[in-house]
Amino acid sequence: MVGDSKVTGRRRSETEPSGQYAPIAGYERFRLLRWRYRRAALVVGTVFLGWYFVYVGLSAFARDFMARTVTGHVNVALLLGLLQFVSTFALAWTYVAYARRRLDPLAGELR
Template sequence: MGSDPRFVKLRKRFIRQFAVLAVLFLGLYLGYIFLTAFARDFMAVRVAGSINVALILGVLQFASTFLLAWGYGRCAARGLDPLAAELRIEKAEESAARHGRVVRP
C-alpha cells in the first residue's frame, strides 16, 4: 500500500499539518518565553488596572493552545480520517478476498 498515490497524499497531508502545528505552537510558546526572559520593560506595561502585558500574553497562550488544538482536530478529521478509513477498509477487503472470507461490515 506504501506506493498507493492516495497513501502518499495522506502521508504528505499529515506531515504538512504536523509541521504547521509544530511551527505555530513552538513559535508562539518560545516567543512568549523569550519576551518573559528578555523584554521585561515591555511585559511590565500596565493595560487596565493591575493587569499588565505579561498577564495578558500568558492568558493568550491558553487561548492560542485551545484554538490550535481545535483547529488541528478539525483539519485532521476532514483531511486525514476519511482517506485513512478508505485505505484501511480497502486493505481489509483485499486480504479477506484473498483468504476467501466475507468482510464483516
C-alpha cells in the same frame, strides 16, 4: 511482537517499507495521507513553538514591555500568558477540524 521484522538473509534497502503496513505504503493515497499529516504536524508545531518562544523571549528581553499595566493589576505578561492557553486550544481545534476534513476521509478509503 507485532510488526517485528524477521531476518530473511537479505538486507532491506532504506526506501523499501517494512512491517505490517508495507503493502499499503506503495499506494498513492497513503503517500498523500502521510504528506498531509506531516505538513499539518509541521505547521501546528511550528506555530505553537514559535508563539511560545516569542513569549519566552519577550519575558527575558523585553521586561519593560511585559510589565506594562493594561488594567488594574493585569499586565501584558499576564495577558500573553493567558493567550498561550487560548492559542493552544485554538490550534488543537484547528488541527481536529483539518483532520476530519482532509485526513479522516483518506484514512477511511485505505481501510
